[in-house]
Amino acid sequence: MRIVDVEKIxxxxxxxxxxxxxxxxxxxxxxLQKARDLETVPRARRLxxxxxxxxxxxxxxxxxxxxxxxxxxxxxxxxxxxxxxxxNVYQAINQGVREGYKAGYFRASMVKDPLNRIxxxxxxxxIVHLELTDGEEVVITVFPKGxxxxxxxxxxxxxxxxxxxxxxxxxxxxxxxxxxxPCPPIIVxxxxxxxxxxxxxxxxxxxxRPINRPHPDPxxxxxxxxxxxxxxQLGIGPQGLGGDITALAVNMEVYPTHIASxxxxxxxNCHSTRRAVVKI
Amino acid sequence: xxxxxxAPLENSILQQLKAGDExxxxxxxxxxRDAAHQKMIAALESGDQLPFDITxxxxxxxxxxxxxPGRIIGSAGPTTSSRMDVYTPALLxxxxxxxxxxxxxxxxxxxxxxxxxxVYLAAVGGAGVYLSRRITSVEIVAYPELGPEAxxxxxxxxxxxxxxxxxxxxxxxxxxx
Numbered sequence: 001m002r003i004v005d006v007e008k009i010x011x012x013x014x015x016x017x018x019x020x021x022x023x024x025x026x027x028x029x030x031x032l033q034k035a036r037d038l039e040t041v042p043r044a045r046r047l048x049x050x051x052x053x054x055x056x057x058x059x060x061x062x063x064x065x066x067x068x069x070x071x072x073x074x075x076x077x078x079x080x081x082x083x084x085x086x087x088n089v090y091q092a093i094n095q096g097v098r099e100g101y102k103a104g105y106f107r108a109s110m111v112k113d114p115l116n117r118i119x120x121x122x123x124x125x126x127i128v129h130l131e132l133t134d135g136e137e138v139v140i141t142v143f144p145k146g147x148x149x150x151x152x153x154x155x156x157x158x159x160x161x162x163x164x165x166x167x168x169x170x171x172x173x174x175x176x177x178x179x180x181x182p183c184p185p186i187i188v189x190x191x192x193x194x195x196x197x198x199x200x201x202x203x204x205x206x207x208x209r210p211i212n213r214p215h216p217d218p219x220x221x222x223x224x225x226x227x228x229x230x231x232x233q234l235g236i237g238p239q240g241l242g243g244d245i246t247a248l249a250v251n252m253e254v255y256p257t258h259i260a261s262x263x264x265x266x267x268x269n270c271h272s273t274r275r276a277v278v279k280i
Numbered sequence: 281x282x283x284x285x286x287a288p289l290e291n292s293i294l295q296q297l298k299a300g301d302e303x304x305x306x307x308x309x310x311x312x313r314d315a316a317h318q319k320m321i322a323a324l325e326s327g328d329q330l331p332f333d334i335t336x337x338x339x340x341x342x343x344x345x346x347x348x349p350g351r352i353i354g355s356a357g358p359t360t361s362s363r364m365d366v367y368t369p370a371l372l373x374x375x376x377x378x379x380x381x382x383x384x385x386x387x388x389x390x391x392x393x394x395x396x397x398x399v400y401l402a403a404v405g406g407a408g409v410y411l412s413r414r415i416t417s418v419e420i421v422a423y424p425e426l427g428p429e430a431x432x433x434x435x436x437x438x439x440x441x442x443x444x445x446x447x448x449x450x451x452x453x454x455x456x457x
Contacts, residue, residue, distance in 0.1 A: 043442075047404060050404050050407050050410055050440075051404065051406060051407060053407075053410055054404075054406070054407040054408065054409050054410040057409040057410060057413075058355075058408075058409045061348075061409065062348075063345075063348065063354060063355055063408075063409045063412070064345055064354065064355045064408060064409070065355070065406065065408060065409065066355060066357055066405075066406045066408045067342065067343060067344050067345045067354065067355040067356050067357050067359075067408040067412075068343075068357075068359065068408075069345065069355075105345055105346045105347065105348040105354050106345055106346075106354075107343060107344070107345045107346070107354070107355075107428045108427060108428060109343075109428070117315070119426070119427045119428070119429075121427065147360075148359065148360045148382070148383075148405065151360070176456060179383065179384055179453060179454065180382060180383040180384060180402075180405075180453055181360050181362065181382070181383040181384075183382065183405040183406045234454075235454060236454060239382065239402065239404060239405060240382075240383065240384070240453055240454070241402065241442060241444075241452055241453075242452070242454065270405070270406055271406055272406040272408075
């Protein structure tokens with residue numbers, strides 16, 4: 001058994017939210033550079049140049065890539081041999097978010113109540129997903145996500161008879177409806193199978209996978225490639241102002257489902273993808 | 281050709297702008313998003329004045345990050361404009377001439393833009409640091425209690441935008457209808 005003080009988790013979260021908000025992950029930066037090189041529409045290429053310039057400035061100056069520093073989701077993979085000590089882990093995570101957002105001069109974007117809408121002032125609470133794993137490691141992934149892309153999420157409970165054709169149509173239609181709103185070029189996360197919440201969770205989990213890493217199952221990797229091609233044929237382009245590159249990647253995750261169900265969830269992420277992983 | 285826009289905007293300038301044109305916005309711009317719009321509309325509905333003279337003015341849909349040391353403002357890129365659609369026609373009717381944001385607008389907004397001769401400009405979404413460098417002054421005009429959603433008066437220098445919808449209702453956004 002390994003004892004981990006929750007203070008360490010607080011510190012890790014605090015640092016990770018700063019890294020995530022100010023530095024594009026290497027795979028996304030590379031994806032954007034590739035997009036700029038492939039894009040044939042001059043205005044679209046110029047927009048991609050501005051997006052890359054913004055990423056450079058953000059990293060240099062330690063300023064957030066986007067003013068919407070997002071709602072923070074924290075995924076914790078907790079080795080089941082670990083004993084957490086020193087306080088409540090959820091409080092520690094929220095304290096980490098609070099301290100990181102203050103130190104980074106990030107925007108407080110959370111309201112206390114969906115109807116009363118009073119700002120909590122410190123961007124808490126975070127949404128925490130806890131997953132038990134083998135061993136003694138604690139892996140923390142912070143994933144601050146802006147509402148421009150989040151608001152364009154969609155879920156469908158399709159009929160099994162609709163199959164892949166139905167699922168594919170739903171995913172492409174989601175990107176088409178979202179159009180310029182989620183700040184393309186986007187990353188498309190797809191969750192298929194499970195039930196309502198599992199499909200949504202998988203769509204989000206898919207966005208945590210680096211975009212240069214296709215699904216390990218070649219059959220699913222093939223579907224990811226097929227979706228990416230169909231999405232880029234829409235011509236929405238960077239910022240929705242027309243172009244070849246609407247999406248940098250499609251990441252899909254699947255799970256067994258009920259004999260009567262075919263759940264499909266789509267989560268879109270803007271080009272300014274914020275994620276950081278810390279191991280304790 | 282790049283147009284220069286500076287409020288108060290005259291119809292003669294706005295008529296020259298076509299969807300797809302590039303513009304540089306200079307001078308005064310008011311920053312407001314969801315909560316500030318709701319308060320402005322509530323003020324109008326109860327017969328009160330708006331907190332600023334909106335005639336010929338430009339509204340930027342933004343909720344900036346706090347200013348880090350040595351800067352006047354944090355990251356400050358555009359937010360999704362369609363959330364303001366429900367409030368926009370009433371402001372256009374009172375003289376608002378341009379809006380800056382990202383993403384398409386509703387048909388009701390487009391119709392009101394044609395009726396009142398206003399334009400809608402797109403700034404680069406997600407380029408928060410890049411755009412913040414083109415903002416040279418910031419002051420709170422109203423609603424400080426809204427924090428990042430307060431109504432602000434800003435000064436722009438060479439703030440790049442694209443005419444997304446012109447005053448004839450032509451749009452750069454793809455439509456599938």
